[in-house]
Amino acid sequence: MWQPQRPEARPVMVMPAALLLAAGLLAYANAFRGGFQFDDWNVIVQDPRVQSLAAWRASMPGIRPLLKLSYALNHASGLGLAGFHAVNLAIHLANGLLLLALLRRWRGSLPGSSAVAATVAALLFVLHPVQTEAVTYLSGRSTSLAALFGLSSLLAWVDGLRLQRAWLAWGLSPLLFAAALATRETAVVLPLALLLWRATAESGGLASGLRATVVHWGVLLLAAAAAWMLPEYRNFFATSLEARSLAAQLASQVNAVAYLAGQLLRIDRLNADPMLPVLAGATPRLVIEGLVLAVVLLCGVFALRRRPVLAFALLWFFLWLAPTNSLLPRLDVANDRQLYLALAGPAWLAGVAAAWLWSRRRAAALLATTIVAAGLLLATVARNRIYASETIFWTDVVAKTPGNSRAWNNLGHALAIAGHREAAAQALLEALAVDPGNSRAAVNLALLRAGRLGPAAPGDPRVF
Numbered sequence: 001m002w003q004p005q006r007p008e009a010r011p012v013m014v015m016p017a018a019l020l021l022a023a024g025l026l027a028y029a030n031a032f033r034g035g036f037q038f039d040d041w042n043v044i045v046q047d048p049r050v051q052s053l054a055a056w057r058a059s060m061p062g063i064r065p066l067l068k069l070s071y072a073l074n075h076a077s078g079l080g081l082a083g084f085h086a087v088n089l090a091i092h093l094a095n096g097l098l099l100l101a102l103l104r105r106w107r108g109s110l111p112g113s114s115a116v117a118a119t120v121a122a123l124l125f126v127l128h129p130v131q132t133e134a135v136t137y138l139s140g141r142s143t144s145l146a147a148l149f150g151l152s153s154l155l156a157w158v159d160g161l162r163l164q165r166a167w168l169a170w171g172l173s174p175l176l177f178a179a180a181l182a183t184r185e186t187a188v189v190l191p192l193a194l195l196l197w198r199a200t201a202e203s204g205g206l207a208s209g210l211r212a213t214v215v216h217w218g219v220l221l222l223a224a225a226a227a228w229m230l231p232e233y234r235n236f237f238a239t240s241l242e243a244r245s246l247a248a249q250l251a252s253q254v255n256a257v258a259y260l261a262g263q264l265l266r267i268d269r270l271n272a273d274p275m276l277p278v279l280a281g282a283t284p285r286l287v288i289e290g291l292v293l294a295v296v297l298l299c300g301v302f303a304l305r306r307r308p309v310l311a312f313a314l315l316w317f318f319l320w321l322a323p324t325n326s327l328l329p330r331l332d333v334a335n336d337r338q339l340y341l342a343l344a345g346p347a348w349l350a351g352v353a354a355a356w357l358w359s360r361r362r363a364a365a366l367l368a369t370t371i372v373a374a375g376l377l378l379a380t381v382a383r384n385r386i387y388a389s390e391t392i393f394w395t396d397v398v399a400k401t402p403g404n405s406r407a408w409n410n411l412g413h414a415l416a417i418a419g420h421r422e423a424a425a426q427a428l429l430e431a432l433a434v435d436p437g438n439s440r441a442a443v444n445l446a447l448l449r450a451g452r453l454g455p456a457a458p459g460d461p462r463v464f
Contacts, residue, residue, distance in 0.1 A: 013104060016119040017097055023373065024093045024126045027380040031136040032085045034387030038272065038410070039139040044071055044084065051075055063232040066149075066182040067142050084138045091144045092135045096126035098151040099344055103351070105158055106201045108308045112355030120369055121351030125344055127376040129267050129383040133337035136387045137272065140337045142184045147341045149180035150190050153216075157194055158201075161212060174215045181223045186323035188223075191216040196315055200308035243329035244278055251279040251286060253325045256334035258289040260321065263336055264346060267379045272386075273397045275404040276333040309352050316345030390414035398427075405435035413444055416453045424448055 036045055044050065049059035050071035062068065070087065077083050103118035110117060125131070134140035134147075153176035160169025180187035194213045198204035204212075227233040244252070256276055263270065279286060300314030320342040325334060358365035386396045394411035397404060412427035425448055431441035447453035 013100060013115075016100055016115065016122070019119070020096050020100060020122055020126055021093055023123060023377060024089070024096060027127055027377045028089050028092070028135060028384065030381055031089065031132070031384045031387070032082055034085065034136050034138075034384060035081065035389060037137060037387055037390060037393050040137070043139045044074075047071075061230055063230065063236065064142065064183060064185075066179055067145060067184065070141065070145060085136075088135050088138060088141055088144065091141065091148050092126065092131065095144060095147050095151055096122050098148070098155055099125055099347075102151060102155050102158065103348060105155075105162070108201055108203060110309065110352060110355060112352070112357075112359035114355070116358045116365075117348070117351040117355035119351070120354040121344070121347040123369075123373055124347040124350055124376065127373055127380055128264070128343060128347075129376060129379040130263055130270055130336050130339050130343065132270070132380060132383045132387075133272060133335065134340040136384050137337070140340075143186075143337050143340045146180045146184035146187050149176050149183060150187050150193070150341065153177040153180060153190060154193060154197065157212075157216075158197065169212065170215045174219045177216050178219050178223065181219075185227075186320075188220060189319050189322055191220060192319055193316070196312060196319065199304055200312040200315075203308065237328075240329050243331065246327070248278055248280055249327065249329045251281060252276065252333045254286055254290045254293065255279055256325050257293055257318075257321055260325070260334055260336070260339050260342075261293075261317075263339060264343065267376070269400060270336055270383060271397060271400045272336070272393065273332075273401070273404060273407050274334060274336070275401050275406065278333060309349065313345040313349035313352075316348070317342045320345075389418075391418055391420075398430075403434055405431045405438045405441065408434060409438055409441040409444060412441065412448075413453070416444070416448050417456055419455045421448065421454070424453075 047068075049055055049062065050068050053072050053076055056069055056072040059068070071084075074083050074087060079086070100118050100122035103121055104114055106114050106118070134144040153173045156168045156176060157173040160166065160173060177187065177190050180190060191213050194216060195206070195209040198209040198212065199206070210217075243249075259274070259276060296314060297318055300311050300318070303311040303314070321338060324330060324338045354365055354369050357368065386393055391411065391414045394407055394414055397407040398411055401407060408427050408431035412424045412431060415421075415424035415427055425445065428441050428445040428448065431438050432445070435441075444453060
């Protein structure tokens with residue numbers, strides 16, 4: 001029989017936290033060998049607004065101000081590439097600790113120890129190789145930093161209500177929510193995450209949940225008004241809405257969510273640029289994917305009363321994918337880093353399963369957890385190696401998506417910069433074979449043949 005968990009204001013988490021930090025440091029130690037990749041050049045290395053604190057101040061007000069401030073602080077530190085990696089890793093480890101602390105506060109019934117369930121869930125969250133795209137891939141910081149503020153807001157809200165401290169629930173928590181929004185717009189679903197926690201972890205009703213989150217909804221309305229006043233945000237949303245029709249967006253995102261769910265298990269197929277297709281209409285496969293996803297979502301809804309653990313795991317997953325994988329079109333249909341915070345839902349389900357096994361066969365639970373954690377750790381170490389250079393990075397992408405013309409072009413450019421002219425020409429020709437209209441590949445090929453595309457000089461901005 002599942003037993004309710006005793007509320008603890010300050011759970012003892014020293015050993016689980018130490019285990020989490022040690023495992024995370026071991027998994028990401030080789031990430032410091034990684035370089036700048038893909039979007040890193042545009043948003044970190046070459047964006048003039050983040051090159052100094054003065055430049056950041058001069059660019060305000062602007063889009064994602066706290067994210068850009070973090071980049072400016074990195075540049076100001078003088079620690080170079082290692083500094084960016086250190087901050088990203090610190091954010092990720094902090095998120096693991098926040099998730100551990102949050103899940104230890106679960107008040108609902110569990111089939112075993114909440115300490116075991118929370119520890120295993122946080123361990124899977126930290127070690128899963130899909131997280132490398134928000135950690136080792138430096139511009140993925142927008143996702144992990146927004147998650148840091150979001151989880152902090154949720155934890156402050158939970159403790160504020162439980163300990164009857166208004167300054168936490170209706171002061172600090174809304175401020176942290178505002179910080180999450182100022183980092184990445186996907187944090188808009190946090191008030192719904194609060195309601196989900198209230199309904200599952202604490203068996204609270206909708207009315208009481210809405211009353212307890214009224215300040216957060218106010219913050220969301222103010223943030224929406226502020227965003228509408230900024231031309232950058234208006235242009236951002238206008239461009240998104242023009243990207244594709246609603247029908248094409250919905251069809252594409254059914255396929256995208258199915259793809260992302262599969263990435264949790266297909267850790268050998270992680271891809272930094274999957275280039276999923278924009279789908280114009282329904283296909284038999286798409287219909288099947290849509291039906292399966294609808295059934296899973298409905299299972300989460302119907303489980304709210306009797307199976308809150310299952311409800312939380314499933315609905316949390318869909319909730320945190322909603323901002324990027326639902327109605328609002330984006331240039332790329334899906335990226336693996338969109339799973340970053342959504343992963344906490346399935347991880348919690350796995351943690352509860354481990355706790356159930358622990359209560360019956362402790363040795364078997366320990367062995368299974370060790371094998372899975374070790375496998376994920378090794379997969380993360382292997383995935384980090386992909387970021388060692390641009391040629392390795394793009395070679396991995398084209399091996400997994402050979403129909404990606406953009407990836408072939410970027411591989412050709414990287415090979416040219418590395419001094420491999422013949423290989424670069426072959427990659428650029430492949431980019432044009434896949435997409436004859438790829439003007440960037442055509443220009444790069446012309447520059448290469450003219451001898452104007454080659455190894456970077458010491459003064460080149462790509463030499464960091």
